[in-house]
Amino acid sequence: DGYPGDGYPGDTGDAPPGAGTGNLADLFEGMYIVPESDAAEGLNLADCFSESIYNTKDAVAELDTEEEMLCAFIAFQVNKNLSEPMGVGRYRDVDEANERFGYFKTCVGEVQKVNEEENGWEAEINFFCDLSEEEKSLYHSNGMPGSGDNSYLKLEKAP
Numbered sequence: 001d002g003y004p005g006d007g008y009p010g011d012t013g014d015a016p017p018g019a020g021t022g023n024l025a026d027l028f029e030g031m032y033i034v035p036e037s038d039a040a041e042g043l044n045l046a047d048c049f050s051e052s053i054y055n056t057k058d059a060v061a062e063l064d065t066e067e068e069m070l071c072a073f074i075a076f077q078v079n080k081n082l083s084e085p086m087g088v089g090r091y092r093d094v095d096e097a098n099e100r101f102g103y104f105k106t107c108v109g110e111v112q113k114v115n116e117e118e119n120g121w122e123a124e125i126n127f128f129c130d131l132s133e134e135e136k137s138l139y140h141s142n143g144m145p146g147s148g149d150n151s152y153l154k155l156e157k158a159p
Contacts, residue, residue, distance in 0.1 A: 031090070032077035033097040039067040048074040054108075054125045057115050063108050073104045076125065087127030088135070100130040 028049055034040050048071035054060055063072050082089055091097045107129035114123040128136055 028078050032074045033091050033094055034074060035070070035097040035101040036094060037066060037070050037101070039065070039070045043067060043070060045074065047071060049078050050075055051079045057122050057124075060108060060111050060125060061115065063112070069105050069108060070101070072108070072125075073101050073130075076104065076129065080127070084127070086139075088130060099132075103132060104130050 034043075034045075052059060053068075053075045054063065054072040063069055077091070080087070080089070088100070091100060108125065111123040111125060111129075128139070
């Protein structure tokens with residue numbers, strides 16, 4: 001667990017130069033900010049870097065405690081595709097992480113609700129999940145802030 005070859009972002013099976021087999025939290029330093037939360041106290045950060053925590057319908061359905069949400073949020077930050085011009089980049093500070101964690105939890109709840117309906121398609125956690133409503137509105141086809149449109153939920157045909 002937590003060693004090169006485990007499928008973490010950019011993983012080639014080899015540790016980056018100078019990384020050795022040390023702490024994963026050190027390896028991913030600067031890629032995430034832990035928001036203020038009582039759940040952070042008992043969190044094992046090494047368990048919070050894999051995209052698998054939030055990237056399937058079943059994984060999202062299991063996110064029901066503050067600690068699980070926090071762990072998924074950290075993984076979400078670490079796995080952001082910063083080469084894409086969508087969403088926001090790395091957070092500036094803890095205050096921004098706190099704000100975006102709230103958006104993330106709301107998004108997780110919306111994704112869970114949509115996926116419980118079993119309509120033949122699935123919503124997923126994506127780059128919209130840490131955006132404010134105003135930021136999301138910039139991606140809506142009509143461009144109208146506050147439209148209440150949930151089109152930011154990526155829809156995929158269920159297998």
